[in-house]
Amino acid sequence: MTGLYVEALIRADPDDLWDRTQQPARHRRWDLRFTDITYLPCAPGEPQRFRYATRVLPFLTVAGVGVAAGERHRPDGTRTSALRFSSRHPLSLIEEGRGYWRYVPTDDGVRFLTGYDYRPRWGRWGRPADRLVLRPLMGWATAWSFDRLRLWCERGIPPERSLRYALGETAVRLAAVVAVAKTVPAAGPAAAALALLLPPSPVTPAARRCRRRPPGREQGRTAPPALLATLPAATAAATPTASTVPEPS
Template identity: 45%
Template sequence: MGAELAGRRQRKPVYVEICIRASMDRVWMLSQDPALHPRWDLRFSRIVPVAGDGQDPVHFQYEFRLPFHTIRGTGTSLGHRSRDDGQATSVLKFDTSDVLSPIGAGSGYWRYIPSEDGLRFVTGYNYRPGMGPVGEALDARVFRPVLGWATALSFDRLRLWAESHVDPRDSRNRWILDAAGRAAALLGSGHVLLKVLSGKGSGRTTILAAGLLVSAFLPPHKTVPRASRCRRQPLDSRAARVPSAVDGLPSPSAAARQRA
């Protein structure tokens, strides 16, 4: 990633890509507007721009609300839409002093790549684990996979919003109902199968158990977001290449000193 992460090659960056059948203008608006971004992105509860004019880096503050605590941090970002090939990029650096944040200082990028099928929306980011030794121990096995899943699910929520105007709150509720239904089907099938194995069931009971089990693994409705719709490995090396603008972007602390 950026220069501050160059010595940490052993940490695999998070990479997520999805194809969105919508215009560049719409996807750019939904992803770059700080009021709209947190509506679909599970990684943020609130984003507040502090300074920036669209040409210079934008300094912002972000929040992630937990049940009993709100993680707060700062960041800088800069977007570019002037490439001759129609592509666009956005780069950012972020940091937090919150000891409960599993993510410390990091950097990343978004790429908007026009294609025959629509728009390839790509992100790659890396970070230094937070939470001290606990974060270091849990990052590769717990925090990083969860962040990758949350990013992918968020990208599919953005896709549904951009393509079909499905509000992110509605897609979230549909995901919760779908997950609850599948969990209930699995529990129900397990309960019925125990009856069958104990000799208390009948042929109909076996059919019921099989039906419940099958229903738990049916493909979701097209309006239910799924992390599995995203690509987690790059199609080409260029998509995964970190833009050079990341290195030139000031860190949040440096941006704060400049403003002071």
């Protein structure tokens, strides 16, 4: 599968990591890409259908539906989950897509990685908007969220607190740049570059800590799991409107 790839090494109990990523109430706490995730009723043995929503603006929520399945116990010790998703919301640049998560145990922790891709909406206008804006933003948001999850698992920092740390650190850096620019205008660009390049605090999530390409030994041969091929298409007709999406508790 071509598209976006993100990987983080998380030193955590595999069962705890699985629960924090597979339970909707816990998943939406750390994943910046979602405001709400709600499981829909399904029969035993069927793939799990769900609704998702992302609040783009205070009064605008983009929603969609998906279908997912997981393999918690595999012969090689890894775990896998796969999903397909779609949205009928006219403001959603993502029309439909698919992806997977893998949990690979190592001596140092769990390699938690994802690969996903999607088809943009809006025809010839949507492709450049996706390439220049949405795709880089989605890659960054995925990596930032993975590091936020790592801090929760390794350091016990709740996602809500790590977000406050990130906002506070950003405000401090911005204030420092403004102060330098006012005092020595010629030094403003250098101060801005330094603010961007300085390493983040150990308690602040950072996308730069995550791998954005498969390791060299896996370049060109990172394939989606066979589980993904067994999933039916997400039923776009069931997509909720913004007014019917439940608020996160």
